Structures are given as structure tokens and as C-alpha cells.
Amino acid sequence: MSVFIGVIIGILMLMLLVTAHEFGHFIMARRNGVTVKEFGICFPPRAVAWRKVDGKWRKLKKAEWDNPPGKGLIISLNWLPIGGFCQMYGESDADNRRGSFGKASYWQKTKILFGGVAMNWLVSFVVLTVLAFMGMPHFLENQFVIESDAKVVPVVPVTIGSVVADGPAEKAGLKAGDIVKRAQTALGDDATAIILTEDLLDFNQRHAGEEVILSVERDGAALTIPVELNEASAEYLLGAGIGGSANYRSTWSAPIVGLGTTLQLTGETFKGLGTLCVNLVDGLAKKLSQNSDTRQEGTEELKVAGDSVSGPVGIIGILFPAFTESGARNLFFLVALISVSLACMNVLPIPALDGGRWLMITLARLKKKRLSKATEEKIVGRSFMVILVLALVVTVLDIFRLIGKG
Numbered sequence: 001m002s003v004f005i006g007v008i009i010g011i012l013m014l015m016l017l018v019t020a021h022e023f024g025h026f027i028m029a030r031r032n033g034v035t036v037k038e039f040g041i042c043f044p045p046r047a048v049a050w051r052k053v054d055g056k057w058r059k060l061k062k063a064e065w066d067n068p069p070g071k072g073l074i075i076s077l078n079w080l081p082i083g084g085f086c087q088m089y090g091e092s093d094a095d096n097r098r099g100s101f102g103k104a105s106y107w108q109k110t111k112i113l114f115g116g117v118a119m120n121w122l123v124s125f126v127v128l129t130v131l132a133f134m135g136m137p138h139f140l141e142n143q144f145v146i147e148s149d150a151k152v153v154p155v156v157p158v159t160i161g162s163v164v165a166d167g168p169a170e171k172a173g174l175k176a177g178d179i180v181k182r183a184q185t186a187l188g189d190d191a192t193a194i195i196l197t198e199d200l201l202d203f204n205q206r207h208a209g210e211e212v213i214l215s216v217e218r219d220g221a222a223l224t225i226p227v228e229l230n231e232a233s234a235e236y237l238l239g240a241g242i243g244g245s246a247n248y249r250s251t252w253s254a255p256i257v258g259l260g261t262t263l264q265l266t267g268e269t270f271k272g273l274g275t276l277c278v279n280l281v282d283g284l285a286k287k288l289s290q291n292s293d294t295r296q297e298g299t300e301e302l303k304v305a306g307d308s309v310s311g312p313v314g315i316i317g318i319l320f321p322a323f324t325e326s327g328a329r330n331l332f333f334l335v336a337l338i339s340v341s342l343a344c345m346n347v348l349p350i351p352a353l354d355g356g357r358w359l360m361i362t363l364a365r366l367k368k369k370r371l372s373k374a375t376e377e378k379i380v381g382r383s384f385m386v387i388l389v390l391a392l393v394v395t396v397l398d399i400f401r402l403i404g405k406g
Helices: 002-031 106-113 115-134 168-172 197-206 254-287 292-307 312-325 328-347 354-366 373-405
Strands: 036-053 056-059 074-088 151-163 179-185 191-193 211-218 221-228 240-249
Touching (some): 002 115, 002 328, 115 354, 191 197, 328 354
Antiparallel strands (some): 151 179, 151 240
């Protein structure tokens, strides 16, 4: 049942994020004199539609859909919950009719094309600002925070998850399930309250090779356990898997944290895209090698690239159920992350996406001529087909992951 609820939430959230993206195009089009023929929530077939007739919004009868009364914008609600759309008048760059997208100036086209991207970043900023005020989960290394205005709120205490056989933790008597409350040196000159996993990791790094004393809670009882840590050159210092989480709650700095985290997620997303491209290209090149070891390296790099990509099936069927179970704050952090990802993807210079369309218009302007409708449709159409093929491949991989998980 929890998986089913997660899937439903995933579908709704993705629909809202894509609709928000299209709403950004809608706002910029209207503000820059471009006529919007229809703004749709979800994808056709159409379920219901409204249009302003004689100054009042009226629900259109099904018989009126093909030839609706009145003039101007149609707002529709459609059956397929996979996003939304903003249908503008004369969307080709070559269109020269009044009120068309093609008639708009270069700067107006730029604002319209990137309005959706801006809206996705805005959604992320708002969600993360609210989370910063309510309690921001931390998923990134060195995640942005204003230390002077951050209150640490433990969610899951730092707990020993497992111990390595014959390691320092096992020799000292630490057991899985022990909650680590405090760490200090044998002389007591460095005592640290353990709230985050990083607190214990940093403490161990500072005192590698020394005897330390850990204060733990086991089955409700408080214990003090001395542990002889391994040297810094060893494979591990404590020899135990640890886990735990905490939220950071901000007050006056919440908007700053929301903005900073949005920028940090944007940077991490672009970094991830760069790593994906490098692994993909390098992996394919190595697969062509005559050396078996090199081909194996190529296979591993391609596997890493494949594992790092997730399409709608993976996002809805795996990520959303997992994050839904882990709590509302983690779920909304995922929503902010996906919103940033949508923004970053649409910036890319791929013709079927906003950044690619802007690039085509920009190159045409540099050549001092308009992009013909036939050329634009051919480029966008072929690019869209490539994206569909990639989406199909990713969907198949997602399905295999789901089957494997099951």
C-alpha cells in the first residue's frame, strides 16, 4: 500500500512540476504580447475546458471543443497525468503574424523560452525556504547552511548499524543498535556530543590510533565503552557502519538557505550531467578497444552511467515511494531536487528543449535571418525522436530495476 501511495504522490508531483514549468512559459508569453491559445493541465485527450465568453468564464460543451464560442485563451483539464502544455499562437520563429511567438523580439523570445526554467527554480527556492524554516534534511556533503542561525534537530540518532569482524568496535564490545551519544579522549581533553554521523567521523579522524571513550545507549541503558581506534593509514578507524540524520532549522536566514541550496543543487545537477556524459563517451570508446581489460573498464563505466540515470518510471516507482516512507520533509526535498533537474535539463542545448530552441533562434539571429518553419520542425522533430529513444531505453532500465527490487 505504501508503494501505491508513493506512486500516486509521484505522479501528482511530477504533473505539478511540469505544469509549473509550462505556467512559466504562459506568464512570459502573456506579458510579452504573445497570444496563448490554450493552457492545459495534463495531456489530451481533453476532459473539460473553459473559455471567456461575453466577459465571463464558461465551461465549454464537448460539441463546442472543435469550434468554441468567444475568443482568446482556453483553459483545459486533460486525462493523461504527465504534465501540462502552453500552446502559443504561431510558435515557429518564422511566423510573422501579430500576436505570434515568431513576431516577438529576440529578447521577448528569450524570456518566454526560459520562463519555464525560471519557474522550476522558483518552485525549488520556495520549497527549500519552507523546509529551511520547518527543518531542512541534509543529503549533500557540506550542504549550505547559515551556521549562526541553524538549530540542529536530531531525527534519527547516530546508531551503530553493523560491526566489522575483529575490528576495534567489535573488540571493544560495541553492538549493532547501540546509539552513540558522546565521544571523548581517554584524558578528557576533547569531548564531543554526537548529533550527526559527521561528528563521530570527524572525532575519529582527529584521534586515529588513540584510545577513545564512547558513551552509548543500549536497550535504554547508558554504557561507557573504551575503544582503541586504528591508525589513520588503516582501511577503517572504528570498524563499524553508522547511520543517523538530523534537520537544520533556520529563522531569518531561511530564504538565504533556500536560495543557497537551490544554487548548490543546480551545481550538483550539472556536475552529475557532466560525469554522466564523460562515463558514457569514455565507456563507449573503451568498448571498441581490442584489450579485454579496457573493454571491461568500458562496461563498468557504462553501467555507472546507466545506474545514474532514472526516467519517470524510476522516479515514480522507486524514488517517490522510498522518500514518501522516509517522511514529508525528505519527500519535499526530492520535489525541490526534481524541479531543479527539470530546470537544468531544459537549459541544455538540445533542439527539442527550451535551451536548444533558444540556441537555434540565436544562431539564426547571428546569421541575420529567420529560421524557416520547415527547418525548425525538421531539427526539433529529429531531436525529439532521439529523446524518445533515450527515454525508452531509460524506461526499460527502470523496469528492470523495479523487477530486480521486487
